[in-house]
Amino acid sequence: RRPLATRLLVSVTIVPTGSTPMTATFGALSEQELSQFGRRPLLENFRLYRRHSSPATQLDWVRVEQGDELVGIAPLVRLGKRPATDMLNHQVRRWLGPIVGPLAKKTTLLVDTAFLAYDDRSPFEAVEGVDLVALKQAVSGLLKSERGVDSVWISEPAEEAAWAASEGYYQFQTLPMAHVSTGEFETPEQWVRSLSKKRRRNRRQEQSAFEAVEGQIALHEGPLTGPLLDDLLQCLARSASHSRFTVPYNDVLTDPRAFAEQKQFALVARVRDRVVGFMSFLVDGRRMMQCHGGLDYELSLQVFAYHNLIYRAVDHAIAERYELVSMGPLNNETKRRAATAFQPMVASLWSRNPVDRLATKAFFAKNFEVYRGAVGET
Numbered sequence: 001r002r003p004l005a006t007r008l009l010v011s012v013t014i015v016p017t018g019s020t021p022m023t024a025t026f027g028a029l030s031e032q033e034l035s036q037f038g039r040r041p042l043l044e045n046f047r048l049y050r051r052h053s054s055p056a057t058q059l060d061w062v063r064v065e066q067g068d069e070l071v072g073i074a075p076l077v078r079l080g081k082r083p084a085t086d087m088l089n090h091q092v093r094r095w096l097g098p099i100v101g102p103l104a105k106k107t108t109l110l111v112d113t114a115f116l117a118y119d120d121r122s123p124f125e126a127v128e129g130v131d132l133v134a135l136k137q138a139v140s141g142l143l144k145s146e147r148g149v150d151s152v153w154i155s156e157p158a159e160e161a162a163w164a165a166s167e168g169y170y171q172f173q174t175l176p177m178a179h180v181s182t183g184e185f186e187t188p189e190q191w192v193r194s195l196s197k198k199r200r201r202n203r204r205q206e207q208s209a210f211e212a213v214e215g216q217i218a219l220h221e222g223p224l225t226g227p228l229l230d231d232l233l234q235c236l237a238r239s240a241s242h243s244r245f246t247v248p249y250n251d252v253l254t255d256p257r258a259f260a261e262q263k264q265f266a267l268v269a270r271v272r273d274r275v276v277g278f279m280s281f282l283v284d285g286r287r288m289m290q291c292h293g294g295l296d297y298e299l300s301l302q303v304f305a306y307h308n309l310i311y312r313a314v315d316h317a318i319a320e321r322y323e324l325v326s327m328g329p330l331n332n333e334t335k336r337r338a339a340t341a342f343q344p345m346v347a348s349l350w351s352r353n354p355v356d357r358l359a360t361k362a363f364f365a366k367n368f369e370v371y372r373g374a375v376g377e378t
Helices: 040-050 090-103 132-145 162-167 188-194 197-212 226-242 256-261 305-319 333-338 354-367
Strands: 012-014 022-026 057-066 069-083 105-111 151-157 170-181 215-221 265-271 274-284 287-295 324-329 341-351
Touching: 012 132, 022 069, 022 132, 040 057, 040 069, 040 256, 040 274, 057 132, 069 132, 105 132, 132 151, 132 162, 162 341, 170 305, 170 333, 170 354, 188 305, 197 215, 197 305, 215 305, 226 256, 226 265, 226 274, 226 287, 265 305, 274 305, 287 305, 305 324, 305 333, 341 354
Parallel strands: 105 151, 287 324
Antiparallel strands: 012 022, 022 057, 057 069, 069 105, 151 341, 170 324, 170 341, 215 265, 265 274, 274 287
16 A cells, blocks of 8 residues: 555645745654654654554644745544444444445544544644644645545644634534643652542542452553563453444554554553553653553453552652643543543534535534534533
8 A cells, every 4th residue: 555645745835924835745754853843752653653554544744834844743644435424422323324334435534632642732733933823724725625535623622723613614522631630749648638538438449359359550661562462452452342432543543563662651450460451651741641541341340450550550650750641532431530630622523515514513423422512512
């Protein structure tokens, strides 16, 4: 297969008021170019996954230049010819999918932070002093101009998404990002004392259940290899099969080669010698960013493996003086109870076909698994 960058040759130019034109194109980034931008570990992670693109899920960079200078970038995922019903909630998907799914395969260009450890910041990166709205408009214009593309999906923090409303995007709130703030604590005991009485009681009970079966949690630095890698991949697969959420890029996100090579560390829960679950993280400055997680869905639920992994992650963050633990999208109740802060996120969705635009607004968006309300609702 050819890389995405060799097939997409279009460029789009935007002229900010009183400024040099900005031109957006697709293409690779050199080490020197990447070094101009922040979040280096997270951007390097996207670069790693780009090498493992699949025919159905292709990753590439959008480059934005002003004159001869690279001034901005955005991570791009191309989802080729996927059934439009895949992201609907399970009840709707169950009856509608077999009817219209085969007839409604769409190609979507996705700009978000899934391959940047689900960062809660905007996926757009710019050098200092650049007109960020004009940069986003240049990227948007390029994506809309791509032949064969049915829709464009851009995910950003709510406070940074207003620009897209005037660019023809339908906007709605999606799952917020869940965090545990740890920067104010010097010891895990201080964090525990900050919890409510009910949460402290639940924590004691969940830890006791885990310890009663000789449960232990160990830290493993990547790259991950051998039997441990196999065990973690099995947990990933079992979690995917139990999730009500359809992750359209999961074939690449859980690619065994990319997963093994990531510069991550894994907290691995075992009952005696059996792996029952794990959480893995990338480190970006003073932030611990969860990039993967999985459970065996046999012993793990009985012994509260997931809860104990979160407690261990918080302990580690405090010991290493990290400011927060990011657990990614708020897609389960355990995260909600553990989190101390939530970053609201907004999806901006553009459809080429006018009929698709009407259907998205009237029906599809409101039935997405990630839908949390119209923009402006609380």
